[in-house]
Amino acid sequence: MDRGVHPRWESLSAEPEFRALLRSRRRFVVPATIFFIAYYLALPISAGFWPKAMSRPVLGPLTIAYCFALSQFVMAWILLALYLLRARQFDLAAARLRRRETREVLESK
Amino acid sequence: MTAQPSLVMFSIFVGITLVVTGWASGQSRTSRGFYTADRRIGGLQNGWAIAGDYVSAATFLGITGLVAFYGFDGFMYSVGWLVAYLAVLFLVAEPLRNTGKYTLADLMSFRLRGRGVRAIAALSTLTITLFYLIAQMVGVGALVNLLLPRFPDVVAITGVGVLMLVYVIFGGMLATTWVQIIKAGLLLVTSLALAVLAVRHFNFSLGTFFSAASSVSSSAGTSNLLEPGLLFHGPIGAWNLISLGLALVLGTAGLPHILMRFFTVPSAKAARTSVAWAMVLVGVFYLATSFMGLGAATLVGKDHIGRRMYAGQAIAYIARHPAQQTALDEQLRKKGYIVPTPDSNLAAPLLASQLGGSFLTAFVAAVAFATILAVVAGLTLTASSAFAHDIWFSLIRGGRGDETEHLFVARAAALTVGGLAIALSIALRGFNVAFLVGLAFAVAASANVPVILLALSWRRFSRLGAIAGMLAGLVSSLALIALSPVVMGDRALFPLENPGIISIPAGLIGAVVGTLLARDRESEAMFDQLQVRATTGLGAEV
Numbered sequence: 001m002d003r004g005v006h007p008r009w010e011s012l013s014a015e016p017e018f019r020a021l022l023r024s025r026r027r028f029v030v031p032a033t034i035f036f037i038a039y040y041l042a043l044p045i046s047a048g049f050w051p052k053a054m055s056r057p058v059l060g061p062l063t064i065a066y067c068f069a070l071s072q073f074v075m076a077w078i079l080l081a082l083y084l085l086r087a088r089q090f091d092l093a094a095a096r097l098r099r100r101e102t103r104e105v106l107e108s109k
Numbered sequence: 110m111t112a113q114p115s116l117v118m119f120s121i122f123v124g125i126t127l128v129v130t131g132w133a134s135g136q137s138r139t140s141r142g143f144y145t146a147d148r149r150i151g152g153l154q155n156g157w158a159i160a161g162d163y164v165s166a167a168t169f170l171g172i173t174g175l176v177a178f179y180g181f182d183g184f185m186y187s188v189g190w191l192v193a194y195l196a197v198l199f200l201v202a203e204p205l206r207n208t209g210k211y212t213l214a215d216l217m218s219f220r221l222r223g224r225g226v227r228a229i230a231a232l233s234t235l236t237i238t239l240f241y242l243i244a245q246m247v248g249v250g251a252l253v254n255l256l257l258p259r260f261p262d263v264v265a266i267t268g269v270g271v272l273m274l275v276y277v278i279f280g281g282m283l284a285t286t287w288v289q290i291i292k293a294g295l296l297l298v299t300s301l302a303l304a305v306l307a308v309r310h311f312n313f314s315l316g317t318f319f320s321a322a323s324s325v326s327s328s329a330g331t332s333n334l335l336e337p338g339l340l341f342h343g344p345i346g347a348w349n350l351i352s353l354g355l356a357l358v359l360g361t362a363g364l365p366h367i368l369m370r371f372f373t374v375p376s377a378k379a380a381r382t383s384v385a386w387a388m389v390l391v392g393v394f395y396l397a398t399s400f401m402g403l404g405a406a407t408l409v410g411k412d413h414i415g416r417r418m419y420a421g422q423a424i425a426y427i428a429r430h431p432a433q434q435t436a437l438d439e440q441l442r443k444k445g446y447i448v449p450t451p452d453s454n455l456a457a458p459l460l461a462s463q464l465g466g467s468f469l470t471a472f473v474a475a476v477a478f479a480t481i482l483a484v485v486a487g488l489t490l491t492a493s494s495a496f497a498h499d500i501w502f503s504l505i506r507g508g509r510g511d512e513t514e515h516l517f518v519a520r521a522a523a524l525t526v527g528g529l530a531i532a533l534s535i536a537l538r539g540f541n542v543a544f545l546v547g548l549a550f551a552v553a554a555s556a557n558v559p560v561i562l563l564a565l566s567w568r569r570f571s572r573l574g575a576i577a578g579m580l581a582g583l584v585s586s587l588a589l590i591a592l593s594p595v596v597m598g599d600r601a602l603f604p605l606e607n608p609g610i611i612s613i614p615a616g617l618i619g620a621v622v623g624t625l626l627a628r629d630r631e632s633e634a635m636f637d638q639l640q641v642r643a644t645t646g647l648g649a650e651v
Contacts, residue, residue, distance in 0.1 A: 007641070007647045007648060009637055009638035009641050009642075010637050010638075012637075012641050012645075012647075013637035013638070013640055013641050014637075018641065018644070018645070021644060021645070022640070022644055025644065029199045029200070032195075032199055033195075033196070033199050033200065036192060036195045036196075037358065040188075040189070040192045040354065040358055041351070041354060041355070041358075043185070043188065043354070044185065044347075044350040044351045044353070044354040045347075045351055047181070047182075047185070047337035047338075047341075047350065048337070048341060048346060048347025048348070048349075048350040048351055049344075049347045051336065051337045051338035051342070054336075054337050055333070055335075055336040055337065055338075057323070057335075060316045060319060060320070061316070061319045061320045061322070061323040061335060062319055062335060063181070063323075063333075063335045063336055063337075065181050065335070065336065065337045066181055066184075066335045069181065069184055069185070069188050070396075070399075072188045072191070072192055073188075073191060073392055073395075073396060075192075076191055076192050076194070076195055076388060076392065077388070077389075077392065079195055080195070080198065080385055080388050083198060083199065084381070084385055087378075087381060091378055094377075094644065094645045094646055097645045097647070098645055098646060098647055101645075101647060
């Protein structure tokens, strides 16, 4: 945006459209973060404390532990794809706010 | 291993990167160009550069070796280092691009104005990057001793240091970015080739491949590399694994040299795209470590992974070690060489030698050196930005000073940091400094990550909280490492090798307690503005 434009930060932060963008971002990011940390930590916790149980072969020679480790890659890539899909809406909303604010500030001058 | 082909290949890499540096030096003569390549790097390019900045030689050689020796437990590093990017993606990449200028301290001191926060943030950046830098450069010495035994290590460390300084000082961020992109391409092609060749050896049957990995025999007996517990065993092992996992998964989001890459792209959207590409590239690489490591374990064998001695050298060694004489004599008679002590770092080069002969081995060695070069260049640039932008300009000169001075100080800082790193690495060569990488991750996760997250999301968060949090995280991780088995050996006062499980909560508690002690109206007043900027990109640096 234009360097000469100073958006009205406080009033902008109270606007319903901005609050909605913030909320919809949080509604994705907070559960997704809790989920991936829990899913990830379950691996060292289970492998560390129950190595015997985790050593059972389930997929041919592959043990539960190794399958769980490989599944972390799938988990990471799926969450990445979901976020990229959702982020398109965030981008649209952010661009709308940016355009409007820049126009209004310029008009009020 | 013959030195010549790898030196030739490495020289070709150096030649190409020097041409790139020459081109880059003509592109920009401002400090903004020096630190951020004028924010004109595309998302795809930045994704490759992040992969090139992130995957060090310690990862390429080290993790392949850990998987070869300890199977699943070694692979845990790969998993943690990939999943870590979700934290970067969800929590820091976009807000950082929207609110920062050149450094991590910019993000923190946006609402936490004043000298204290910036000084400590710069100190934490310098600590992390210097530790990481020394670990990489001491690694050059070790790598030379392993791969090119007749090449003097002091010459190699100095050579790598001088090259890194040439890239950074003359080419700035633009040259550093392209060195990282070229290196990431080379590394990815090499690891994929090794992984595919390893599986080809089993006629492309994954079942046969993993079956072989599930019963690997060595002089120590048969082991199943697909089972957990070979490296981390017992209750202490379990806590070590969890503590390491925490530092790996959170630390990346606080590594200054990775975060700095998000200032090189034009927008938050491009920052997100670059994390996406990095996650694809880094993920493919880490999957390949599993195949390289298990391939080395099954095709080369643990007993043969280590420095090989042939003929006269072997006989002289056997004569000096009478205790091992019988076993070594038999090795020499059967194989024509001996492996006096196992060294997991040689798993990847020896796998290459088994699968593709001396050409592939030389290529792997050259790629390993290229890898170090790209990583140290990124680190030096980051350290110089913390020194020149945060300490010199913001703290000492109070924001005054013209462009010529700024650029001069940035280059002088790079020279100082690089010179210091070369000198320290030569002094420390021969020591095992691998723990410095773990330390860098622990400090990043404990000192930086809690403060970054609270600054972005907690209205009440204060300057005192930021300072207390960063100091608590920094001091507790340094102190616990100093008391741990990696430094004190058997007499360790702290049982875990990785301090994350204590130091990360310490950083968080420090930040919360510091905040609750006193209100910081100025910081609270800036919160709305920070939130609007971080979310919408209004007013972002261009």
